[in-house]
Amino acid sequence: MIHFQFKTCMVACAAMLLLLNASRAQSPSKSAIDNKISQVIKKMTLVEKIEMLHGNALFSSAGVKRLGIPELTCDDGPLGVREEVLRFDWKSANWTTDSATFLPNGSAIAATWNPAMAHAYGVVLGEEANARKKIVMLAPAFNICRVPLNGRTYEYYSEDPFLNAQLAVQAVKGIQSQHVAACIKHYALNNQEVNRNTVNVIADERALREIYLPAFKAAVQKGNAYTLMSAYNKVNGYWCSENDYLLNKILKKEWGFKGAVISDWGGTHNTVAAANNGLDIEMGSSGPYDQWYFAKPLLAAVKAGKVSVKTIDEKVRRILWVMYQTSMSANHPAGKISTPAHSQSAYNIAAQSIVLLKNDKLLLPLKTKSIKSIAVIGDNATRTFALGGFGAGVKAKYEITALAGLKSRMVSTADIRFAQGYRANYLASQTPEQNAGYDKPDKALIDEAVALAKTTDVALLFIGSNREFESEGGDRKDLTLPFGEQALVDAVTAANANTIIIVTAGAPYDLNKIKKNNHTIVWSWFNGSEGGNALADVLIGKINPSGKLPFTFPASLKDSPAFALDTYPGENLTTPYKEGILVGYRWFDTKKIEPAYCFGYGLSYTNFDYKALKTDKKAYRPGQQVSVTVTVKNTGAVDGMETVQLYVSKAKSAVQKPEKELKAFKKLMIKSGQTTPVILTIPVQDLAYYDVKSSSWKVEPGNYKLLAGTSSRDIKQVGAIAVSAK
Numbered sequence: 001m002i003h004f005q006f007k008t009c010m011v012a013c014a015a016m017l018l019l020l021n022a023s024r025a026q027s028p029s030k031s032a033i034d035n036k037i038s039q040v041i042k043k044m045t046l047v048e049k050i051e052m053l054h055g056n057a058l059f060s061s062a063g064v065k066r067l068g069i070p071e072l073t074c075d076d077g078p079l080g081v082r083e084e085v086l087r088f089d090w091k092s093a094n095w096t097t098d099s100a101t102f103l104p105n106g107s108a109i110a111a112t113w114n115p116a117m118a119h120a121y122g123v124v125l126g127e128e129a130n131a132r133k134k135i136v137m138l139a140p141a142f143n144i145c146r147v148p149l150n151g152r153t154y155e156y157y158s159e160d161p162f163l164n165a166q167l168a169v170q171a172v173k174g175i176q177s178q179h180v181a182a183c184i185k186h187y188a189l190n191n192q193e194v195n196r197n198t199v200n201v202i203a204d205e206r207a208l209r210e211i212y213l214p215a216f217k218a219a220v221q222k223g224n225a226y227t228l229m230s231a232y233n234k235v236n237g238y239w240c241s242e243n244d245y246l247l248n249k250i251l252k253k254e255w256g257f258k259g260a261v262i263s264d265w266g267g268t269h270n271t272v273a274a275a276n277n278g279l280d281i282e283m284g285s286s287g288p289y290d291q292w293y294f295a296k297p298l299l300a301a302v303k304a305g306k307v308s309v310k311t312i313d314e315k316v317r318r319i320l321w322v323m324y325q326t327s328m329s330a331n332h333p334a335g336k337i338s339t340p341a342h343s344q345s346a347y348n349i350a351a352q353s354i355v356l357l358k359n360d361k362l363l364l365p366l367k368t369k370s371i372k373s374i375a376v377i378g379d380n381a382t383r384t385f386a387l388g389g390f391g392a393g394v395k396a397k398y399e400i401t402a403l404a405g406l407k408s409r410m411v412s413t414a415d416i417r418f419a420q421g422y423r424a425n426y427l428a429s430q431t432p433e434q435n436a437g438y439d440k441p442d443k444a445l446i447d448e449a450v451a452l453a454k455t456t457d458v459a460l461l462f463i464g465s466n467r468e469f470e471s472e473g474g475d476r477k478d479l480t481l482p483f484g485e486q487a488l489v490d491a492v493t494a495a496n497a498n499t500i501i502i503v504t505a506g507a508p509y510d511l512n513k514i515k516k517n518n519h520t521i522v523w524s525w526f527n528g529s530e531g532g533n534a535l536a537d538v539l540i541g542k543i544n545p546s547g548k549l550p551f552t553f554p555a556s557l558k559d560s561p562a563f564a565l566d567t568y569p570g571e572n573l574t575t576p577y578k579e580g581i582l583v584g585y586r587w588f589d590t591k592k593i594e595p596a597y598c599f600g601y602g603l604s605y606t607n608f609d610y611k612a613l614k615t616d617k618k619a620y621r622p623g624q625q626v627s628v629t630v631t632v633k634n635t636g637a638v639d640g641m642e643t644v645q646l647y648v649s650k651a652k653s654a655v656q657k658p659e660k661e662l663k664a665f666k667k668l669m670i671k672s673g674q675t676t677p678v679i680l681t682i683p684v685q686d687l688a689y690y691d692v693k694s695s696s697w698k699v700e701p702g703n704y705k706l707l708a709g710t711s712s713r714d715i716k717q718v719g720a721i722a723v724s725a726k
């Protein structure tokens with residue numbers, strides 16, 4: 001097994017940060033490539049052009065052979081390059097060469113709070129995409145985590161637009177560093193799976209601009225994303241695949257997006273509206289392909305004058321532009337798959353994503369010298385997470401389970417025995433009737449687990465969910481832990497005073513009772529090929545945990561904004577986002593509601609002391625930057641990484657403002673006993689709100705508070721600045 005060193009990881013991170021090179025905005029200026037593209041388009045027939053605008057198989061659209069234009073091949077998706085499916089069928093193609101690195105899921109990447117990790121993720125995905133001859137990777141996915149029940153929360157990043165944007169930009173840059181196109185998805189406001197194909201999301205302009213669109217904007221303007229996937233749902237009355245406002249006005253005109261808009265699979269509804277309102281390529285799941293909206297009907301619409309040839313040419317231009325950056329670029333690399341470096345990246349991400357929720361008895365890290373016997377309990381200890389449910393998975397080249405990871409680290413010093421504890425009786429493909437009883441405890445398995453736990457020094461209890469229980473195509477019905485896990489937790493906790501709870505999941509769950517009754521809680525994710533090794537290293541202290549929650553864990557579902565305002569999943573296929581900009585911690589903080597675990601929360605095996613917050617000036621003008629320095633000391637006995645989070649608050653405002661908003665963060669390694677100044681910068685322009693009346697961003701003059709903390713609710717240092725109108 002490959003054992004990776006924490007230090008190696010740190011050096012890699014630092015090097016990576018240097019590599020996060022300058023952004024290339026998508027300037028609309030004419031270039032040599034644009035001229036080449038014009039020449040190619042001149043040689044094409046209308047039929048050839050239209051063939052490029054719709055799928056010709058599950059994961060490709062046509063090229064033009066006689067002109068040397070290849071097919072545009074694409075593939076899912078966030079967790080790694082998916083297993084090869086048949087050209088016209090979702091069934092496995094039964095290849096033997098399509099095993100890939102299983103990369104940590106989206107919320108795991110977000111929990112690292114480290115853009116360098118998102119970049120590393122992207123590089124692996126890009127290299128493996130090349131090895132599989134895929135031009136477009138349908139990733140990253142970063143819809144805002146608006147409702148904690150969303151079945152795809154595990155694929156997405158965060159409830160916060162700033163954290164979301166920092167990660168999305170680097171994931172895109174990482175993928176595209178390999179001349180593979182990222183396809184940022186799902187644009188926009190695809191925040192629930194229930195009714196996702198039919199629901200009309202009603203969102204106000206500030207919520208759009210301040211919460212739901214910033215990561216897309218950043219991925220286009222700073223990440224230079226080559227392609228974008230329109231979402232299934234409607235936004236403010238129009239399907240996302242034919243939403244003139246979202247596609248033409250904002251994405252293409254305002255943000256200067258030069259690439260291609262690809263529909264989600266089967267997410268196109270009309271020919272003329274989609275063609276004129278900004279969709280470039282129609283994709284879907286089944287033929288006959290020549291009957292699709294963007295096939296023969298589009299040809300007919302052009303002939304009838306309802307869609308202009310100029311519009312068709314513009315779409316072809318966009319696709320060719322993507323090709324010149326990718327498969328047709330001079331320095332297109334050959335790619336590689338499942339290399340040791342890929343495993344290293346998967347390990348690094350996983351290692352930085354694990355969140356220590358509670359360690360009251362300092363049972364962690366495990367005292368490996370004195371622990372002679374360990375009960376490893378729970379289905380999740382032996383389960384793999386690369387596949388499951390609907391949506392893209394990976395045929396993982398290998399995946400280290402938690403039990404395998406632990407055994408590889410501790411087999412020589414401790415007797416490790418396993419009991420299953422619960423039965424994960426739930427399949428996403430089954431009906432509720434077929435899944436009935438999935439939440440019932442299994443008495444025989446609990447008895448067996450209790451008997452084992454009574455005999456060992458420590459009980460490591462692995463609970464949570466899996467890739468069947470959290471899945472595309474559906475949301476969970478509530479926050480309850482599945483499979484009767486609470487009963488198992490209660491029984492094992494009563495049997496062994498040294499019970500450590502380890503939850504593996506991709507989204508928030510109800511941990512109230514565990515938080516109250518248990519002294520030690522670790523949170524992990526669907527953490528990729530190296531997940532078990534990273535988790536074991538956190539448990540034994542080789543890795544000091546540094547993950548921070550990328551979303552709020554509500555104490556009760558009804559505290560969460562969409563539920564408090566009764567807007568989920570909506571009525572008559574309409575869901576008004578009544579909470580506006582108060583999503584996630586913005587809601588909880590502003591309404592003074594105590595969550596179970598707040599945004600940005602996560603402990604370490606050491607402690608960090610914050611001192612002396614200062615700014616380079618007291619007063620700023622628009623266009624300037626606020627430079628904030630806070631001095632952080634590692635006061636504990638071990639080295640550790642800390643994520644300094646900087647929030648901004650404005651007490652008096654002409655418009656509604658959340659209690660506080662994340663505006664900067666920095667993750668860094670601080671050695672035991674070391675004191676280091678941490679400098680964070682906020683462009684004054686980032687203090688702006690979106691002014692609906694003037695359709696522009698406005699920085700309100702006045703006083704702002706700066707809040708530096710180790711989570712959104714553990715603010716350690718406060719400062720103040722003034723901003724003038726001019």
Ligand code: BGC
Binds near residue numbers: 076
């Ligand atoms: C998903 C997309 C995915 C596509 C192709 C759709 O159902 O929403 O995220 O890329 O399928 O697999």
